[in-house]
Structures are given as structure tokens and as C-alpha cells.
Amino acid sequence: MAKKAESSLKNMLLALTFIALAAGLALALVNNVTKGPIENVNKEKVAKAVAKVLPQHDKYTIDTVIVTTEKGDVKMARYTAVDANGNIVGKAIESFDPNGFGGKLSAMVGFDAEGNISGYEILASSETPGLGAKADKWFQKEGKGNVITMNPGANGLKVKKDGGDVDAITGSTITSRAFCRLVNTAFEAYNK
Numbered sequence: 795m796a797k798k799a800e801s802s803l804k805n806m807l808l809a810l811t812f813i814a815l816a817a818g819l820a821l822a823l824v825n826n827v828t829k830g831p832i833e834n835v836n837k838e839k840v841a842k843a844v845a846k847v848l849p850q851h852d853k854y855t856i857d858t859v860i861v862t863t864e865k866g867d868v869k870m871a872r873y874t875a876v877d878a879n880g881n882i883v884g885k886a887i888e889s890f891d892p893n894g895f896g897g898k899l900s901a902m903v904g905f906d907a908e909g910n911i912s913g914y915e916i917l918a919s920s921e922t923p924g925l926g927a928k929a930d931k932w933f934q935k936e937g938k939g940n941v942i943t944m945n946p947g948a949n950g951l952k953v954k955k956d957g958g959d960v961d962a963i964t965g966s967t968i969t970s971r972a973f974c975r976l977v978n979t980a981f982e983a984y985n986k
Contacts, residue, residue, distance in 0.1 A: 839917065840888065840902065844873045847904025847913035849884045851875035859983040865892065870983045883907055888917070889980035894972035896920035899929070901973070903980035910945045911977065926969030933973060939963065941977065950978035 844854065854875040861868050873886040884907055890900035897920040904912040916930040935942040939961040941951060951974040952958025955967060962970035 840871075843902035843915035843917060844886045844904075846915050847886050847902050848873070848875045849904070849906050849912050850877075851883050852878050854886075859887075859986045861979055861983050861986070863979060868979070870980070872983055872986075881907075884912055885984050887980035887983045889976045889983065890918075891972040891976040891979070893968075893975070894919065894921055895926050895966065895968040896922060899926075899969065899972045899976060901976055901980075903977050905981065905984045908945070909947070909981065909984060910943050911941050913942060914977070921969050922966070925966040926963065928963050928966065929969055929973050932963045932970075933960070939970065946978055946981040950974070950981070 848854065852875075854873045857872050857874070859870050859872045861870055871888040873888075874882060875884045875886070877883050884905055886902050886904045888900070888902050890898055892898050898918065899916070899921065900918045901914050901916045903914045906912045914933065919927060919929065921927045921929060931937050933939045933941045941960060944951065944959070949958075951960050953960050953962040953967060953970045953974060955962060956971070958974070960970065960974055
């Protein structure tokens with residue numbers, strides 16, 4: 795029979811160190827294996843969102859824009875779509891607002907050449923299922939809070955409760971405000 799190790803501080807520290815190293819190595823290996831596939835899925839998700847929110851186009855270019863928000867300067871990806879003649883037909887902005895009810899709300903927001911909202915696609919949300927999670931459909935053309943074809947202009951989008959024109963999601967005003975703010979931030983990036 796094997797001799798049982800003595801229960802001492804030294805033995806406990808050695809055992810905990812070995813367990814921590816093994817767990818750390820296992821996590822590093824899993825992270826390394828899944829990193830590439832996760833990046834590919836995210837790139838595909840963004841590409842589909844750009845295609846969905848932009849007006850008909852032949853190709854697009856990508857650049858980065860710095861937008862000043864209440865929280866400081868934020869870097870955003872901007873996708874500028876052109877037709878066969880090289881004319882700009884619209885821009886899509888990957889925008890976010892950190893103050894949704896459940897945390898960060900991010901979306902791809904598309905604008906036509908005149909600055910009217912041509913579409914949006916929620917990219918990430920931690921909003922409450924059945925309430926704030928309705929943002930993916932609520933503000934679409936067939937939704938109750940339709941923002942499609944609206945132009946944020948100088949005053950930006952606001953929910954009706956704040957003196958604006960956008961119907962807030964029932965029971966989810968915080969998410970609706972976050973959505974309006976992220977669209978306004980996207981519009982600022984569109985204009986730069």
C-alpha cells in the first residue's frame with residue numbers, strides 16, 4: 795500500500811500549485827484551439843450584418859473612425875459601400891452603447907447616401923429575454939418602434955418619453971435609450 799502524504803503546509807502548497815498549473819495549461823490550450831474559429835464566426839457575423847444593413851452595393855471599404863462620446867473617444871469600424879461607378883451608396887457603422895439594461899448593446903447600423911437609416915442588426919446584447927432582447931425586431935421596418943428611413947440629423951434619435959419620435963420597447967425604456975444612443979453615435983461616425 796502506498797504511503798499517505800503527510801498533511802503539512804508545504805504539501806498543501808505543492809498540491810495546490812500543481813493543480814493551478816494543470817488548470818492554467820488546460821485553459822490556455824482550450825483558448826488557443828477555439829480562438830481562430832471564434833474570430834471566424836465573428837467576422838462572418840459582421841460581414842452578414844454589413845450586407846443586410848447597407849443599400850444595394852457592389853463593394854465596400856473598411857476604415858476606422860474615432861468618435862467622442864460621454865465616456866471618451868471610441869474607435870469604430872465604418873464600412874463604406876459604393877456602386878459600380880464608385881459612387882457612395884451608404885455606410886455601415888459597428889456601434890455600441892455600454893449602458894443598456896443588461897450591459898453593452900452593440901449593433902451594425904446602416905445609412906444610405908443621405909444619412910437615412912437603411913437598416914440595423916444587433917450584434918451582441920445582454921438584455922432581458924422577452925423585454926430588451928426585442929430590440930432586434932422592435933425598431934425594424936415592421937416593428938412598432940420603426941426607425942428605418944429616419945435621419946438622426948442634428949437632434950439625434952430619442953424615445954418619445956424623452957421628447958423624441960421613437961416608440962420605446964414596452965417595459966424596456968433603458969434598452970430603447972441605449973439603442974437610440976448607439977444609432978446617434980453611429981450617425982456621428984457616418985458624418986466624419
